Amino acid sequence: MLSPKLRRITQLLARLPGVGEKTAQRYLMFFLTAEPALAKDLAAELAELHERVRPCVRCGNLADVERPEQEAVCAICLDGKRDPHILCVVARVHDVVAIERAGSMRGRYFVLGRLLSPLEGVGPEELPIPRLVRRIEAEGITEVIVATPPSVDGEATALLLKREIGPLGVSLTRIASGVPHGGDLEFADAITMGRALAGRQKL
Amino acid sequence: MRPLVIEHVSVRQLRNLAAVDLDFGPRFNVVSGDNGQGKTNLLEALYVLATSKSFRASRPGELVVHGGELGSVRGRVREGDLSREQSVGVRPGARLVRIDGKRPPSLAAYAVATPIVVFHPGEIALSMGGGSERRRLLDRVALYLEPSSMGELESFARALRERQKALEVRGVAASDLDQWEELVARHGVRVMATRRRAATELAREAERAFERIAAEGLVLRATYAPGAPEDESRFRDELASQRARDMRRGGAGAGPHRDDLSLTIGDHPVRGVASQGQHRAVVLALKAAEVEVVGAARDVRPVLLLDDVSSELDRGRTAALFAFLRAHEGQVFLTTTRPELIDTGPTAGPADRADFRVVSGVIGPG
Ligand SMILES: Nc1ncnc2c1ncn2[C@@H]1O[C@H](COP(=O)(O)OP(=O)(O)OP(=O)(O)O)[C@@H](O)[C@H]1O
Ligand SMILES: [Mg+2]
Ligand SMILES: [Zn+2]
Numbered sequence: 001m002l003s004p005k006l007r008r009i010t011q012l013l014a015r016l017p018g019v020g021e022k023t024a025q026r027y028l029m030f031f032l033t034a035e036p037a038l039a040k041d042l043a044a045e046l047a048e049l050h051e052r053v054r055p056c057v058r059c060g061n062l063a064d065v066e067r068p069e070q071e072a073v074c075a076i077c078l079d080g081k082r083d084p085h086i087l088c089v090v091a092r093v094h095d096v097v098a099i100e101r102a103g104s105m106r107g108r109y110f111v112l113g114r115l116l117s118p119l120e121g122v123g124p125e126e127l128p129i130p131r132l133v134r135r136i137e138a139e140g141i142t143e144v145i146v147a148t149p150p151s152v153d154g155e156a157t158a159l160l161l162k163r164e165i166g167p168l169g170v171s172l173t174r175i176a177s178g179v180p181h182g183g184d185l186e187f188a189d190a191i192t193m194g195r196a197l198a199g200r201q202k203l
Numbered sequence: 204m205r206p207l208v209i210e211h212v213s214v215r216q217l218r219n220l221a222a223v224d225l226d227f228g229p230r231f232n233v234v235s236g237d238n239g240q241g242k243t244n245l246l247e248a249l250y251v252l253a254t255s256k257s258f259r260a261s262r263p264g265e266l267v268v269h270g271g272e273l274g275s276v277r278g279r280v281r282e283g284d285l286s287r288e289q290s291v292g293v294r295p296g297a298r299l300v301r302i303d304g305k306r307p308p309s310l311a312a313y314a315v316a317t318p319i320v321v322f323h324p325g326e327i328a329l330s331m332g333g334g335s336e337r338r339r340l341l342d343r344v345a346l347y348l349e350p351s352s353m354g355e356l357e358s359f360a361r362a363l364r365e366r367q368k369a370l371e372v373r374g375v376a377a378s379d380l381d382q383w384e385e386l387v388a389r390h391g392v393r394v395m396a397t398r399r400r401a402a403t404e405l406a407r408e409a410e411r412a413f414e415r416i417a418a419e420g421l422v423l424r425a426t427y428a429p430g431a432p433e434d435e436s437r438f439r440d441e442l443a444s445q446r447a448r449d450m451r452r453g454g455a456g457a458g459p460h461r462d463d464l465s466l467t468i469g470d471h472p473v474r475g476v477a478s479q480g481q482h483r484a485v486v487l488a489l490k491a492a493e494v495e496v497v498g499a500a501r502d503v504r505p506v507l508l509l510d511d512v513s514s515e516l517d518r519g520r521t522a523a524l525f526a527f528l529r530a531h532e533g534q535v536f537l538t539t540t541r542p543e544l545i546d547t548g549p550t551a552g553p554a555d556r557a558d559f560r561v562v563s564g565v566i567g568p569g
Contacts, residue, residue, distance in 0.1 A: 116379060118365050118366075118368035124378050151361075
């Protein structure tokens with residue numbers, strides 16, 4: 001039987017994705033037996049997470065800030081070696097990480113934060129398209145790569161972007177998506193991001 | 204066609220089967236037991252082994268033993284001279300499939316590795332019911348003709364629901380309807396193209412089988428009846444022109460979700476005119492066609508699962524069914540509460556017929 005305090009911690013840990021009651025208890029036991037500094041350091045970092053990490057004001061990627069009210073600009077936006085004319089539009093921060101890992105993207109990013117999906121309460125108005133359009137115009141971007149996922153919602157978002165960005169006269173491409181695959185997540189990433197980027201096609 | 208045999212199976216924590224390890228014969232395997240003991244559960248486990256899906260549960264989680272977290276079925280399948288190990292792990296919301304310990308390239312690739320056809324009493328709806336049972340038949344066959352059909356159907360259904368939601372929330376002027384309709388039509392025409400191929404193959408075999416089963420002079424015709432224009436741009440136009448109606452009705456009037464395999468006997472629709480016996484003959488003809496078409500697609504003799512065979516069938520139909528089963532020559536699993544009524548023909552030993560008995564989820568020799 002766990003004490004009330006230990007039970008509270010277990011319940012919090014069990015809210016992490018992929019962590020059940022049993023795993024939560026294992027983590028807890030690990031913290032109890034490891035260096036006390038580990039729990040302290042992790043707690044201190046987590047405590048200021050939301051004040052010290054904010055979406056980049058330019059692209060939506062995550063960036064560190066010194067003070068909560070400071071404007072966040074991410075490392076990729078600050079990187080002077082990036083091609084300023086290429087912009088890659090993705091759904092989530094997670095996708096920036098995946099594409100960066102592939103290492104073949106020379107430009108910068110724009111994170112939509114969500115995909116078009118009426119079923120999930122996201123209509124065209126809920127997407128930051130005006131901000132994207134302003135950025136393309138203001139920065140003289142000439143190539144936009146749409147890297148939304150190959151799901152139906154990702155595809156619909158790409159079609160919507162085509163309608164909104166197409167008239168701006170930039171080169172607009174969509175990453176290759178491979179063959180459609182049946183539902184389950186285990187098969188979701190059928191082709192690698194590097195190949196998807198290399199195989200991009202005119203939208 | 205090469206024989207296909209499930210030689211051994213190990214079931215863990217699926218429904219009321221806590222731990223079942225069995226060796227099967229290459230021909231008839233007769234599973235008997237009283238009501239509610241686990242006969243259908245064993246067939247379901249074999250179906251899950253072959254396809255990763257159940258023929259009766261809608262969610263994978265239902266399959267797991269009450270209060271359990273993970274269920275699994277593992278088996279050795281012999282195809283011609285080669286043996287392979289297949290396994291399926293089931294958890295609420297997820298499935299994990301392996302062939303010889305390796306992850307197949309897709310779930311569809313797994314599902315067509317071991318052709319299996321199940322006959323169960325509910326399938327009378329193939330002849331008597333609305334279109335859904337017949338669409339499922341088309342889709343089962345379509346998977347063998349075009350492995351991407353599973354993904355196309357899911358994408359079509361998702362796009363259709365997104366469009367309906369957009370109509371419901373923002374009305375006929377919603378600015379994203381064009382995008383959803385483009386995707387509905389794109390995936391929808393692919394679904395229809397594969398279903399048409401499946402229907403053509405099924406029709407040929409079903410018409411032939413019906414000739415053997417039914418009374419002389421009766422002719423069955425099966426034709427694909429698409430639920431929308433099979434041309435992508437015409438389908439899109441149709442969707443765009445019917446937004447107001449679809450919004451009022453709460454569903455799209457056109458689309459492969461309205462497909463059917465239309466059945467007639469002597470130019471009359473089967474639904475409505477056929478007698479009970481004729482309905483059963485139609486179902487048997489369609490199932491025989493399914494066996495033939497999926498077998499031909501993989502060049503193997505599919506494994507057959509027959510749930511609750513003789514309980515409610517008239518003797519004429521039972522005779523036709525057993526004539527079909529004896530001619531099939533492949534592996535057959537039958538469940539029954541009355542094994543003495545199951546006439547599997549002359550039996551020289553377990554290679555011809557193996558008997559099993561189920562009591563509360565425990566299975567032993569019959
Ligand atoms: N998820 C589950 N966990 C545990 N037991 C289950 C689960 N689902 C069903 N059962 C049990 O399985 C039994 C039914 O098994 P099954 O449907 O195989 O019976 P059967 O032998 O085919 O019977 P019948 O002759 O009536 O068709 C019931 O006792 C039911 O309570
Ligand atoms: Mg049963
Ligand atoms: Zn940035």
